[in-house]
Amino acid sequence: xxxxxxxxxxxxxxxxxxxxxxxxxxxxxxxxxxxxxxxxxxxxxxxxxxxxxxxxxxxxxxxxxxxxxxxxxxxxxxxxxxxxxxxxxxxxxxxxxxxxxxxxxxxxxxxxxxxxxxxxxxxxxxxxxxxxxxxxxxxxxxxxxxxxxxxxxxxxxxxxxxxxxxxxxxxxxxxxxxxxxxxxxxxxxxxxxxxxxxxxxxxxxxxxxxxxxxxxxxxxxxxxxxxxxxxxxxxxxxxxxxxxxxxxxxxxxxxxxxxxxxxxxxxxxxxxxxxxxxxxxxxxxxxxxxxxxxxx
Amino acid sequence: xxxxxxxxxxxxxxxxxxxxxxxxxxxxxxxxxxxxxxxxxxxxxxxxxxxxxxxxxxxxxxxxxxxxxxxxxxxxxxxxxxxxxxxxxxxxxxxxxxxxxxxxxxxxxxxxxxxxxxxxxxxxxxxxxxxxxxxxxxxxxxxxxxxxxxxxxxxxxxxxxxxxxxxxxxxxxxxxxxxxxxxxxxxxxxxxxxxxxxxxxxxxxxxxxxxxxxxxxxxxxxxxxxxxxxxxxxxxxxxxxxxxxxxxxxxxxxxxxxxxxxxxxxxxxxxxxxxxxxxxxxxxxxxxxxxxxxxx
Numbered sequence: 073x074x075x076x077x078x079x080x081x082x083x084x085x086x087x088x089x090x091x092x093x094x095x096x097x098x099x100x101x102x103x104x105x106x107x108x109x110x111x112x113x114x115x116x117x118x119x120x121x122x123x124x125x126x127x128x129x130x131x132x133x134x135x136x137x138x139x140x141x142x143x144x145x146x147x148x149x150x151x152x153x154x155x156x157x158x159x160x161x162x163x164x165x166x167x168x169x170x171x172x173x174x175x176x177x178x179x180x181x182x183x184x185x186x187x188x189x190x191x192x193x194x195x196x197x198x199x200x201x202x203x204x205x206x207x208x209x210x211x212x213x214x215x216x217x218x219x220x221x222x223x224x225x226x227x228x229x230x231x232x233x234x235x236x237x238x239x240x241x242x243x244x245x246x247x248x249x250x251x252x253x254x255x256x257x258x259x260x261x262x263x264x265x266x267x268x269x270x271x272x273x274x275x276x277x278x279x280x281x282x283x284x285x286x287x288x289x290x291x292x293x294x295x296x297x298x299x300x301x302x303x304x305x306x307x308x309x310x311x312x313x314x315x316x317x318x319x320x321x322x323x324x325x326x327x328x329x330x331x332x333x334x335x336x337x338x339x340x341x342x343x344x345x346x347x348x349x350x351x352x353x354x355x356x357x358x359x360x361x362x363x364x365x366x367x368x
Numbered sequence: 369x370x371x372x373x374x375x376x377x378x379x380x381x382x383x384x385x386x387x388x389x390x391x392x393x394x395x396x397x398x399x400x401x402x403x404x405x406x407x408x409x410x411x412x413x414x415x416x417x418x419x420x421x422x423x424x425x426x427x428x429x430x431x432x433x434x435x436x437x438x439x440x441x442x443x444x445x446x447x448x449x450x451x452x453x454x455x456x457x458x459x460x461x462x463x464x465x466x467x468x469x470x471x472x473x474x475x476x477x478x479x480x481x482x483x484x485x486x487x488x489x490x491x492x493x494x495x496x497x498x499x500x501x502x503x504x505x506x507x508x509x510x511x512x513x514x515x516x517x518x519x520x521x522x523x524x525x526x527x528x529x530x531x532x533x534x535x536x537x538x539x540x541x542x543x544x545x546x547x548x549x550x551x552x553x554x555x556x557x558x559x560x561x562x563x564x565x566x567x568x569x570x571x572x573x574x575x576x577x578x579x580x581x582x583x584x585x586x587x588x589x590x591x592x593x594x595x596x597x598x599x600x601x602x603x604x605x606x607x608x609x610x611x612x613x614x615x616x617x618x619x620x621x622x623x624x625x626x627x628x629x630x631x632x633x634x635x636x637x638x639x640x641x642x643x644x645x646x647x648x649x650x651x652x653x654x655x656x657x658x659x660x661x662x663x664x
Binding site for chain 2: 162163190192206207208209210236237238246248261262263264265266268269270281282285286287288289340343346347348349350352354355356358359
């Protein structure tokens, strides 16, 4: 006879809590007032279409203003439409770009810039940031800034985005300032935090990670597909604000500076559901959910 | 024109280093003497067969002796053969078990035990452990013990396995001691370290993660497949030591207590390849590779 399944236990643990039960993520979100939710700007939201469905990416202009602007320009020009996913490296990244590489047949960047500054970090002054209280292996302090996992250093007064699962970055060559946003990658494995401050992060996948994470792993060096017929077609990447009203996704995320977000942090630090034996009492930045929902 | 690709940069960074170049993982492994490699015991190695190929799991009897023994007994009896993967939850786990659940039609555990103690931690005394020097969000100290990422607490003198990508655990119900090893799960996303010391980890996937991580995500609660026809057949799980000589995988892993492993830790902490701008200077236990190779 099989022991009671993990399903059972986790279903019980995540069900909406009644009055006496400890708060769960589901109960906290259900109780969050409308004011604790904030619309995601459709002008900073990319809609990526694969044959398997839609992937939504929120850009992070507060951290990478030049890259975000360039990517928006590329999307508006239709630059990405018809490109392909070229690389899927197990426990690392999915990456798309121009199958023609940088040869003569490569697509033109048009009115987008072909040279951008590296945007690895920024001043921490002026950045809204909800700090997490627990230690981190890589940074003096971590937290959430708007829709993004981030870190900051009180000594240098710099802040940066962190390479958590679902974060999106701009591929570059050996020169720090060689990324343009034409090639983008998404983290699909354990968060490779050693890349923090080594490459420009530009946003986060807020819907559709399951369309990317299941792609067959490339068998070439670094997970590149070895044959053109293995490339995964990228139908298009459009800016949500340019889509017809009826097709435009409308999303909201839980404000990182809300009381509900603070409740969520504490509920994730101390796991008070019956299933947990050890209360944990800690949270790591890449394990902290940043809830996003369809606008009601 | 497209900027030089990330491919180029990373290929350069990971190529075998010449004398003056900083050591990379590839160069350290190439130079490691035979004595720094240790055979993986075929009596503690599970060979899981899916239609898509083979997955190898090393059991961790030093941490979960009762579970490892029970799982070995189940494998020897053919208990797992013909079961199925029932659950694939995005950024979390793949889990297999008996599609009949624990009802009357459930498969018998035979000579395996139906009741085991929880094996969430163990005394740190007597455990060979290579400590990492950097802080961790969840544990006072982390490190590597034989083939496994682990943690320990000098105050309580306890040690435990950590929920890193590719770790394998035994599903349980609400009772801490309700796992038997009949249902197993594998971590496929950012490491859910809050599960540490809350459920018994039994081993690690040492080959074939890409067979598990690409499986379609289940659309039911907690990533369970909603229809039986979605279940992914598990042809068999055999103990490597019971396979005919010609089919038996022969693996070695880099000894965690070797000089080569120390070099690898430092090479992963300080990324001295040309591509890196920020030297990092830190490593987190779930980002520390534990190299495994086919025996030469």
